[in-house]
Amino acid sequence: MTFNPLRERGIPLDRQVRNWRELDVTPIDPDHADPYTRCRIITMNGIEIESIMFSHHFARRCPDLGVRQRLAEVRYVEQQQQKAVNWLLPGLASVLETTIAYEQVAVDLTAWVARMEPDPYLRKAYEFGVLEDFDHLYRYANLYEMIEHRKAEKIVDQLTEVMPGRPTKMHHRHPVDNVREHYDREKAKPVSKLHALTIMSAEQQTMNFYMNVGPTYMEPIARQLYQEIGLIEEEHVTHYESLLDPRETWWEQWLNHEYNECYLYHSFMETESDPKVKAIWELHLNMELEHLRIAAEQFREHDGRDPEQVLAPTLPTPVTFEPNKGYLRELISTQIDHTTLGTGYVQEAHERFQRWQEQVHDDVEPASERVIDDNRARSGEEYRLEIEGGHPLYSLRSH
Numbered sequence: 001m002t003f004n005p006l007r008e009r010g011i012p013l014d015r016q017v018r019n020w021r022e023l024d025v026t027p028i029d030p031d032h033a034d035p036y037t038r039c040r041i042i043t044m045n046g047i048e049i050e051s052i053m054f055s056h057h058f059a060r061r062c063p064d065l066g067v068r069q070r071l072a073e074v075r076y077v078e079q080q081q082q083k084a085v086n087w088l089l090p091g092l093a094s095v096l097e098t099t100i101a102y103e104q105v106a107v108d109l110t111a112w113v114a115r116m117e118p119d120p121y122l123r124k125a126y127e128f129g130v131l132e133d134f135d136h137l138y139r140y141a142n143l144y145e146m147i148e149h150r151k152a153e154k155i156v157d158q159l160t161e162v163m164p165g166r167p168t169k170m171h172h173r174h175p176v177d178n179v180r181e182h183y184d185r186e187k188a189k190p191v192s193k194l195h196a197l198t199i200m201s202a203e204q205q206t207m208n209f210y211m212n213v214g215p216t217y218m219e220p221i222a223r224q225l226y227q228e229i230g231l232i233e234e235e236h237v238t239h240y241e242s243l244l245d246p247r248e249t250w251w252e253q254w255l256n257h258e259y260n261e262c263y264l265y266h267s268f269m270e271t272e273s274d275p276k277v278k279a280i281w282e283l284h285l286n287m288e289l290e291h292l293r294i295a296a297e298q299f300r301e302h303d304g305r306d307p308e309q310v311l312a313p314t315l316p317t318p319v320t321f322e323p324n325k326g327y328l329r330e331l332i333s334t335q336i337d338h339t340t341l342g343t344g345y346v347q348e349a350h351e352r353f354q355r356w357q358e359q360v361h362d363d364v365e366p367a368s369e370r371v372i373d374d375n376r377a378r379s380g381e382e383y384r385l386e387i388e389g390g391h392p393l394y395s396l397r398s399h
């Protein structure tokens with residue numbers, strides 16, 4: 001069934017504001033919820049946060065009072081949506097458990113997007129990034145076992161494998177090498193723009209989360225690991241945001257943001273297994289349809305073009321959380337030793353990469369390595385180093 005969000009009627013904006021009772025959502029059950037329900041919640045929280053921060057940045061750059069007022073009205077509703085969505089997470093989960101869930105999102109959402117992305121250059125950006133978050137999941141799983149004495153499999157529930165990807169130590173690159181070429185707003189397929197916005201938002205939320213929760217741990221190794229991986233999330237946000245065409249007008253960006261929210265709420269409404277959560281996705285979709293109508297109205301008036309010229313005529317294939325184990329193993333066996341050089345990718349430890357590595361590591365073994373050694377020493381066994389068929393030894397060709 002085709003769904004064109006531009007043709008659908010949503011809830012009028014003045015009826016979207018919730019009272020305290022309506023905002024007081026019941027959290028999911030931490031022991032029985034589908035891990036992918038939690039992944040959808042985390043994804044939508046990242047999307048709402050991006051919609052809010054985008055709207056603030058737009059307002060700061062926009063001299064038109066009427067537009068600033070319209071942005072403020074819609075933004076208040078986006079804030080309430082963010083509260084309803086993120087407050088679905090149960091308060092019982094530890095920071096580290098939520099972290100593991102964030103990395104599960106990064107792995108399975110990015111892998112799915114990579115599989116669906118039609119543009120080869122953009123697809124490569126997702127394939128490259130996913131192998132790094134895959135490894136972060138493994139490092140945090142070791143930390144979790146060491147300080148909370150539990151297995152990450154309890155959280156990710158066999159849907160996502162926990163094992164080494166591209167070693168975290170090797171993710172520290174010169175910032176110049178994290179900037180990609182952007183897509184061309186005239187030529188890129190609408191679905192490519194939505195993918196880029198989605199993954200950028202998810203990574204940005206992870207970056208913000210680590211920046212804030214990292215120092216809440218007492219254990220030095222935990223504090224250090226959050227610092228290290230937090231800096232890689234900065235690299236990931238730079239990597240993904242650089243894919244978006246900066247020549248898109250503010251109005252066009254607003255339109256794309258609202259359209260993407262419609263796309264994702266619709267996708268999750270179609271694929272959600274928890275009926276209470278599904279009802280929230282449906283309600284929010286009906287709110288977003290009205291946000292999109294408002295953004296379209298503003299776009300016509302201030303940008304002068306027709307929304308149909310830049311948006312997809314119908315929603316693309318629903319974004320789906322599903323296991324990507326085979327796909328990820330294939331990527332590990334073919335792309336584990338890739339790094340970036342300028343806007344492209346190489347398999348060699350080029351000079352700028354080596355210099356940066358020497359500067360950040362100096363003579364200190366990074367936390368991402370020590371956490372594995374410490375956990376092995378404490379538990380007496382390797383977390384999981386082998387994959388069936390053998391793990392390809394990681395080595396960048398020396399220069």
Ligand SMILES: [Fe+2]
Nearest residue numbers: 048078081261
């Ligand atoms: Fe929203």
Ligand SMILES: [Fe+2]
Nearest residue numbers: 133203233236
């Ligand atoms: Fe990341």
Ligand SMILES: [Fe+2]
Nearest residue numbers: 258261288291
């Ligand atoms: Fe919205």
